[in-house]
Amino acid sequence: MIRKTYDVIVIGTGAGGGTAIRALCEAGLEVCALNAGRRLDPNKDYRHHRRPWEMKFRAFGDPAKRAESYGYMDNEYVEGVWEHEIPFTAAPGTEWMWPRCFAVGGKTNFWGRSSARFGDIDFKARSLTGQGVDWPLTYAEIAPYYSRIERMIGVSSTVQNRPSNPDGEYLPAFNFRCLDHILQKGAEKLGVPYLPDRIAQLTQSVEGHPPCHFCGACTTGCDTGSFFSTPWRHLPRAEATKKLDLRTDALAKNILTDSRGMAIGVAYIDRRANREREVYGRAVVVAASCIESARIMLNSKSRRWPDGIANSSGQLGRNLCDHLYGESANGHLPQLRGQPSFPDSVGDNTIAWLPRWQNLKDPHEEKFVGGYSVYPGGGCTEYPWYAVQTEGFGSAYKREVKRRYPSGVSFTIQAPSLPLSTNFMDLDPQVKDKYGIPVARMHFQWDENVLRMWEHSKEVCADVIRAAGGVYEGCAKAPNIPGWSLHETGTCRMGDDPQSFVTNRFGQTHDVPNLYVCDASVFPSSTDKTTTLSIMAFTLRTCDRIVENFRDGVHRRV
Amino acid sequence: MAAQDLQRREIVRALGIALIASHCPGFAKWAYARAHPEATVAPVSQFVPQFFAPAEYSLVERLTDLVIPRDDTPGALEAGVAEFVDFMVAHDREQQYAFRTGLTWLNAHAHRAHGKPFLELNEAQQVALLEPLAYRAQYRQGEEEGQEFFRRIRELTVMGFYTSEIGFRELDNPALQLYGKSPACPHPDDPEHRHLPAPKW
Numbered sequence: 001m002i003r004k005t006y007d008v009i010v011i012g013t014g015a016g017g018g019t020a021i022r023a024l025c026e027a028g029l030e031v032c033a034l035n036a037g038r039r040l041d042p043n044k045d046y047r048h049h050r051r052p053w054e055m056k057f058r059a060f061g062d063p064a065k066r067a068e069s070y071g072y073m074d075n076e077y078v079e080g081v082w083e084h085e086i087p088f089t090a091a092p093g094t095e096w097m098w099p100r101c102f103a104v105g106g107k108t109n110f111w112g113r114s115s116a117r118f119g120d121i122d123f124k125a126r127s128l129t130g131q132g133v134d135w136p137l138t139y140a141e142i143a144p145y146y147s148r149i150e151r152m153i154g155v156s157s158t159v160q161n162r163p164s165n166p167d168g169e170y171l172p173a174f175n176f177r178c179l180d181h182i183l184q185k186g187a188e189k190l191g192v193p194y195l196p197d198r199i200a201q202l203t204q205s206v207e208g209h210p211p212c213h214f215c216g217a218c219t220t221g222c223d224t225g226s227f228f229s230t231p232w233r234h235l236p237r238a239e240a241t242k243k244l245d246l247r248t249d250a251l252a253k254n255i256l257t258d259s260r261g262m263a264i265g266v267a268y269i270d271r272r273a274n275r276e277r278e279v280y281g282r283a284v285v286v287a288a289s290c291i292e293s294a295r296i297m298l299n300s301k302s303r304r305w306p307d308g309i310a311n312s313s314g315q316l317g318r319n320l321c322d323h324l325y326g327e328s329a330n331g332h333l334p335q336l337r338g339q340p341s342f343p344d345s346v347g348d349n350t351i352a353w354l355p356r357w358q359n360l361k362d363p364h365e366e367k368f369v370g371g372y373s374v375y376p377g378g379g380c381t382e383y384p385w386y387a388v389q390t391e392g393f394g395s396a397y398k399r400e401v402k403r404r405y406p407s408g409v410s411f412t413i414q415a416p417s418l419p420l421s422t423n424f425m426d427l428d429p430q431v432k433d434k435y436g437i438p439v440a441r442m443h444f445q446w447d448e449n450v451l452r453m454w455e456h457s458k459e460v461c462a463d464v465i466r467a468a469g470g471v472y473e474g475c476a477k478a479p480n481i482p483g484w485s486l487h488e489t490g491t492c493r494m495g496d497d498p499q500s501f502v503t504n505r506f507g508q509t510h511d512v513p514n515l516y517v518c519d520a521s522v523f524p525s526s527t528d529k530t531t532t533l534s535i536m537a538f539t540l541r542t543c544d545r546i547v548e549n550f551r552d553g554v555h556r557r558v
Numbered sequence: 559m560a561a562q563d564l565q566r567r568e569i570v571r572a573l574g575i576a577l578i579a580s581h582c583p584g585f586a587k588w589a590y591a592r593a594h595p596e597a598t599v600a601p602v603s604q605f606v607p608q609f610f611a612p613a614e615y616s617l618v619e620r621l622t623d624l625v626i627p628r629d630d631t632p633g634a635l636e637a638g639v640a641e642f643v644d645f646m647v648a649h650d651r652e653q654q655y656a657f658r659t660g661l662t663w664l665n666a667h668a669h670r671a672h673g674k675p676f677l678e679l680n681e682a683q684q685v686a687l688l689e690p691l692a693y694r695a696q697y698r699q700g701e702e703e704g705q706e707f708f709r710r711i712r713e714l715t716v717m718g719f720y721t722s723e724i725g726f727r728e729l730d731n732p733a734l735q736l737y738g739k740s741p742a743c744p745h746p747d748d749p750e751h752r753h754l755p756a757p758k759w
Contacts, residue, residue, distance in 0.1 A: 048734075049734060050734075051723065051726070051734060052721035052722075053721060053722050053723050053726075056645075057645075057646070057649070058642065058717065058718065058721035058722075059721065060646075060717060060721075062649055063646060063649050063650035063652070063653070064649050064650065064651070174740045175740040175741065175742035175743070176742070176743055177741070177742075177743055178743045178744075178745065178751055180743070181743050181745075181749040181750070181751065182749070182750060182751050184749070185749055185750045203740060212740070213736045213737065213738075214736070214737035214739075214740060214741060215733075215734055215735065215736055215737075216733050216734065217734060333751075335750070335751040335752065335754060336751065336754075337757060338757025338758055338759045339754055339755075339757060339758060340730065340758050341729060341730040341731065341732050342732060342741065342743075342744075343732035343733070343735065343737060343741045344732075345733055346737065346740070346741055380729070380731065380732050380733070381733065382731065382733035382734060383720060383721065384720050384729060387716045387720055388712075388713050388716050388717070391692065391693055391694065392692055392693065393624060393625040393626075393688065393692050393712060394624065394625070394627060394685065395627055395629045397625070397626070398626050398627070398629065398631075398633070398728075399759065401720075401729075402728065402729060402759045403757065403759050405729050468750075469750065469752075
């Protein structure tokens with residue numbers, strides 16, 4: 001039997017994998033993509049536009065399934081979509097909450113869509129904060145790739161002229177709601193920026209996809225492809241090239257190598273047939289998400305790579321960072337009490353944001369290094385979550401719920417943890433998943449710096465509510481458990497020195513020139529911005545490199 | 559559901575919704591009210607509780623009515639909230655014991671105060687018994703079990719009511735509708751919103 005060999009095997013179809021698949025197929029390379037889960041059927045699996053009373057448990061979910069519905073996104077709206085079979089463990093002392101979507105498209109099916117560019121303030125992490133490392137590139141080098149991906153996916157925002165948050169190429173922004181105008185006035189008084197977020201949600205048609213219809217159900221999928229996700233946008237274009245072989249329910253197990261340690265393919269579990277298979281390629285792109293990518297590479301042990309493939313630096317799985325999330329403040333705006341309802345939740349939390357304003361003039365002006373951003377939300381949400389917290393019963397209670405409905409506000413912090421030697425993932429020496437593959441074991445604690453940001457945000461956000469004429473009512477007792485944000489970075493960090501970094505500045509592993517990484521694992525540190533847009537911009541750059549390497553004969557075409 | 563988890567989930571719920579394609583067993587009254595928007599309450603005989611005994615169910619229904627009564631707008635009875643409570647408790651082993659003993663506690667409490675079960679008291683007496691269970695400032699020692707039970711049934715009542723079609727109408731809930739363009743604040747000349755019309759409610 002002739003062994004089929006592809007030019008490139010891509011593991012994963014989310015932000016990184018999906019972008020790589022499209023870029024490589026459009027460049028004419030033969031691509032085999034492995035995706036650990038199934039393909040979603042938008043008609044069946046995207047259950048939005050339905051009302052809560054049209055579902056069994058009113059969207060609260062079956063209480064009996066509470067234990068297995070792990071995490072906040074894994075609920076009745078998207079039952080059967082999130083992954084439950086592939087576990088992970090947390091080392092003693094670590095709490096890790098980690099909902100994962102292995103469906104085709106990964107988390108882009110249901111992501112938050114906030115899409116800010118990283119800037120030099122992020123890349124010069126070490127120089128400015130004394131922590132972590134500087135990134136091996138400048139903003140000027142990556143900016144064209146941001147423009148390319150923004151043009152592809154469509155990002156709505158405004159030009160804001162803040163070097164810490166470089167402006168991109170934007171569609172018209174979402175309109176501010178009443179609560180945005182009120183809070184913006186309050187923030188202005190404190191010198192805190194309150195601006196339209198960058199949101200990968202269309203206010204104009206892009207690539208033939210209609211603009212948003214503002215139903216507000218984005219977090220459970222879009223039936224018109226009006227916010228960016230790879231199944232709607234990248235994968236159909238890749239498939240149209242006829243260069244793509246997409247294998248679903250194909251759980252990557254390890255990367256296959258030859259005697260020199262070069263990548264020759266991928267071993268994967270065909271989950272439908274419950275058997276192991278192999279696929280061969282001239283280059284391999286790992287894009288399974290930060291921790292899964294590192295897990296696959298750590299599980300790729302051979303005589304040449306006894307500690308996992310491309311791990312001669314010993315940094316694979318290390319430098320793990322995450323975004324601390326949590327409700328920094330909540331309250332209500334009396335101005336809006338009893339006013340007519342208004343569709344406030346059309347873009348969820350991504351209509352406005354308070355982009356990093358700390359440590360900009362002087363990197364040491366605060367009691368912490370680096371900085372964080374904040375997302376405001378509130379108003380007329382689909383469910384009046386404050387109602388349970390509102391005391392009482394009877395007509396007076398009912399009236400209070402109604403009066404308060406448009407007025408609630410809350411602030412959610414997004415703050416980067418620091419890359420510390422104590423925060424990392426490795427393979428659990430005991431626990432294997434149902435296919436016999438060792439699972440990821442998490443070692444992670446919030447560091448003091450990020451906890452200082454949390455404390456800082458609680459004060460500032462309370463002040464913003466008060467300065468806006470609002471009533472501050474409280475905050476979360478503690479930040480969310482690590483893992484919650486799904487913004488992990490660092491496990492395959494990029495840098496010039498092969499002894500200290502897993503990948504080079506192009507996301508190519510130092511040890512194995514035909515092995516590339518296209519996800520947030522290559523980011524050496526976390527920032528105040530979300531990861532998805534940058535994953536895609538860096539992936540386009542990596543793919544340019546891959547295509548060049550095929551053109552120049554570094555990798556040979558099949 | 560731990561309060562924080564519940565709130566977290568509900569916040570995320572508010573971020574968007576997709577619903578299971580399924581029938582809703584046990585929601586006879588709700589289905590009836592939906593098919594007959596002008597109808598108030600469907601005949602009780604149509605609904606057979608999954609968890610509560612008939613006498614318990616009558617008490618549950620009365621409590622949901624007291625939590626969210628019909629006044630100038632429909633309340634929990636019209637929205638069939640008791641059916642939702644029964645349905646959720648039937649699927650939630652962790653709550654079942656607390657509900658069963660809580661209902662018993664409430665009747666015993668009514669007996670101690672007035673010599674009659676709760677349902678035989680007049681409305682003022684019922685409200686007077688519930689108030690010390692509902693308001694932290696009025697909590698009384700020795701009534702912790704009642705407070706906990708009232709917290710549970712009130713929570714399920716609120717959840718059931720505001721996720722019903724009647725509950726959506728109550729708030730004029732604008733979610734899950736289609737808009738032709740990005741909805742914009744209708745008060746562009748008043749960014750601080752200091753000069754809005756008098757509250758509508």
